Amino acid sequence: MQKPGSQVMVTLRQMIGSGELTAGERLVETAIAERLGVSRMPVRTAFRELESEGLLVRAGVRGYMVRHFSYNDIVDAVEVRGVLEGLAVRQLGERGLDQGTKKQLRGCLVEGDRLLAKGHLDEGDAEAYHSMNVCFHETIVAASGNAAVATALTRNDHLPFASVKAMTINTSEMEREFRRLSYAHMQHHAIVDALEAGQAARAEALMREHAAAVIRYTDLLQSADPAPKT
Amino acid sequence: MQKPGSQVMVTLRQMIGSGELTAGERLVETAIAERLGVSRMPVRTAFRELESEGLLVRAGVRGYMVRHFSYNDIVDAVEVRGVLEGLAVRQLGERGLDQGTKKQLRGCLVEGDRLLAKGHLDEGDAEAYHSMNVCFHETIVAASGNAAVATALTRNDHLPFASVKAMTINTSEMEREFRRLSYAHMQHHAIVDALEAGQAARAEALMREHAAAVIRYTDLLQSADPAPKT
DNA sequence: CCCATCCAAATTGGATCCAATATTTTGAAT
DNA sequence: ATTCAAAATATTGGATCCAATTTGGATGGG
Incomplete structure (x- = not known):
C-alpha cells in the first residue's frame, strides 16, 4: 500500500469490472465514499482519473456514470x-x-x-x-x-x-x-x-x-x- | 466561466506553453496556489489532470514537474x-x-x-x-x-x-x-x-x-x- | 387543468485543517 | 573532516466544512 489513494481506484475498477456498478448508473460521490468507508476526497480524485481513463463519463452537468461499452x-x-x-x-x-x-x-x-x-x-x-x-x-x-x-x-x-x-x-x-x-x-x-x-x-x-x-x-x-x- | 475549476487548467497550460514554467521545474502545490490566488484544491486536481494529459510528470515520490519534450x-x-x-x-x-x-x-x-x-x-x-x-x-x-x-x-x-x-x-x-x-x-x-x-x-x-x-x-x-x- | 415560478433539498466544487511522510539540515561522534 | 543519526521542516493526501448551483417538487395563478 505505497499509495493509499490508489486503493479506491482499484476497488472502483473491480466494482465496474464485476458489474457491481452497472453501466449507465449514476455515481454519487457521497454514496460511494460511504460505501468504501473513506471521505469524499479520494472518491472525487478517483472519479476524475477514471473519467480520463474512459471508464466513467460525465452524467450531464452533475455527476458521473459508468460508461457503456458496445x-x-x-x-x-x-x-x-x-x-x-x-x-x-x-x-x-x-x-x-x-x-x-x-x-x-x-x-x-x-x-x-x-x-x-x-x-x-x-x-x-x-x-x-x-x-x-x-x-x-x-x-x-x-x-x-x-x-x-x-x-x-x-x-x-x-x-x-x-x-x-x-x-x-x-x-x-x-x-x-x-x-x-x-x-x-x-x-x-x-x-x-x-x-x-x-x-x-x-x-x-x-x-x-x-x-x-x-x-x-x-x-x-x-x-x-x-x-x-x- | 461554466466551469470555475477549469480556469486553473488553462492558466497552467499557458504558463507551461509560454515557458513561464520551465521544463524540469519542480511544481509545489502551495506555491502555484498562492500564485494563482486559489486554494490548493483546484491546483491538486489540475496537476493530476495535466499529468494524465502528459504535460506534467511525477517528480519522484513527491510533487510534479513540467515534462521535458525532446x-x-x-x-x-x-x-x-x-x-x-x-x-x-x-x-x-x-x-x-x-x-x-x-x-x-x-x-x-x-x-x-x-x-x-x-x-x-x-x-x-x-x-x-x-x-x-x-x-x-x-x-x-x-x-x-x-x-x-x-x-x-x-x-x-x-x-x-x-x-x-x-x-x-x-x-x-x-x-x-x-x-x-x-x-x-x-x-x-x-x-x-x-x-x-x-x-x-x-x-x-x-x-x-x-x-x-x-x-x-x-x-x-x-x-x-x-x-x-x- | 396546465404552466410557471419559487423554495427546498441534494450534490458538487473550493477552502481550510490535520495527519503522515519524506527530505533536509544540524549536531555529534569517530 | 566526514559520516550518521535525529530532529525539524516542508509537502502532500485525507477529512470536514462552507458555498454555489442545480434539480425536483409544490403551490399559486392563468
Whole structure:
C-alpha cells in the first residue's frame, strides 16, 4: 500500500469490472465514499482519473456514470492497438534489433514453443502463455523507443478487453483455444523473423493482423454488449 | 466561466506553453496556489489532470514537474497521429462515404483551392487554411465512427506540436510555406479521391505520409529541444 | 387543468485543517 | 573532516466544512 489513494481506484475498477456498478448508473460521490468507508476526497480524485481513463463519463452537468461499452467499442479499441503496436514494431524493425531485445523475444518464442509442444493445453499453461504474451508485446513496445506509442497504448488499454493483458482464455474449450494460441504464436514467430530480416513493413502488417485475429477468433460476445455505443 | 475549476487548467497550460514554467521545474502545490490566488484544491486536481494529459510528470515520490519534450518526442507523437488518422481514413473508406461527409470534405478542398489559387499566401490566408485543415482532419475522424481513434487522438494531441491544431505557419517565409501547403493540399485531394474510389488502403497510406510530411518539411527546430527525452 | 415560478433539498466544487511522510539540515561522534 | 543519526521542516493526501448551483417538487395563478 505505497499509495493509499490508489486503493479506491482499484476497488472502483473491480466494482465496474464485476458489474457491481452497472453501466449507465449514476455515481454519487457521497454514496460511494460511504460505501468504501473513506471521505469524499479520494472518491472525487478517483472519479476524475477514471473519467480520463474512459471508464466513467460525465452524467450531464452533475455527476458521473459508468460508461457503456458496445461490441463496436471493443473492436475499435483493438484496431487502435493493432496500428499502435504495428507502428512500434515497424520502427523497431527500421532501427534494428539490439542484442538484449533479440534475446528477450527469442526467449518468448521458445517459451511459447515449449507450452504448445505437448499438442494440448494444461491448466497452468494458459496463465504461462498469457505471461509470455504480455512480455512479448511489452518488449516490442519498449524496444521501439517510441514513447508516444507507449502512452497511447496505456491509455487505450484502460478499456476492458482491449488490452493484451486482458486476453482471456476460455477454459471450457481448451482444444479450440489451443488452435487459437498456436496460430497466434506462429504470428509471433513470423514477426520476429521479419524483425531479424529487417522487414519492417512486413512486421507491421503481421502485427496488425495479429491484433485483429484476437477479435475475429475469440468469443467476446459472452461479455460484450451489442447495444449502440455512447 | 461554466466551469470555475477549469480556469486553473488553462492558466497552467499557458504558463507551461509560454515557458513561464520551465521544463524540469519542480511544481509545489502551495506555491502555484498562492500564485494563482486559489486554494490548493483546484491546483491538486489540475496537476493530476495535466499529468494524465502528459504535460506534467511525477517528480519522484513527491510533487510534479513540467515534462521535458525532446525533438524525438514530437516526431514520435506525429507518427502516432499518422497511424491513428490513417486507421480512421481507412475505416471510413471501407464503410464508404455518406453524402454529408462527402460534401464536407469537398467543401474543405474547394476552400483550400481558393486560398492557394492566387499563387501566394496573404496574411489572413494562413489562419483560413489552418481552420480548413482542422476541419478536414476532424471530419474524417468523426466520420470514421471509431471512438477509440478519436479518444486516442485527443490524448495524443495534448502534446504540443503533435496536434493538427498546433500546426503553425511561418509568416517570415511565406513563399516556402505556400509550397508546403500546396503539397499538403494536394495530399488532401488525393485522400478524398481515394475515399471516393473506395481505395481504403491507399487513403491510409496517403494519410500517414501526410502526417509525416508535417515533420519532414517544417522547421520545428526553433522550438524543439534536442535533449534526450525523459 | 396546465404552466410557471419559487423554495427546498441534494450534490458538487473550493477552502481550510490535520495527519503522515519524506527530505533536509544540524549536531555529534569517530 | 566526514559520516550518521535525529530532529525539524516542508509537502502532500485525507477529512470536514462552507458555498454555489442545480434539480425536483409544490403551490399559486392563468
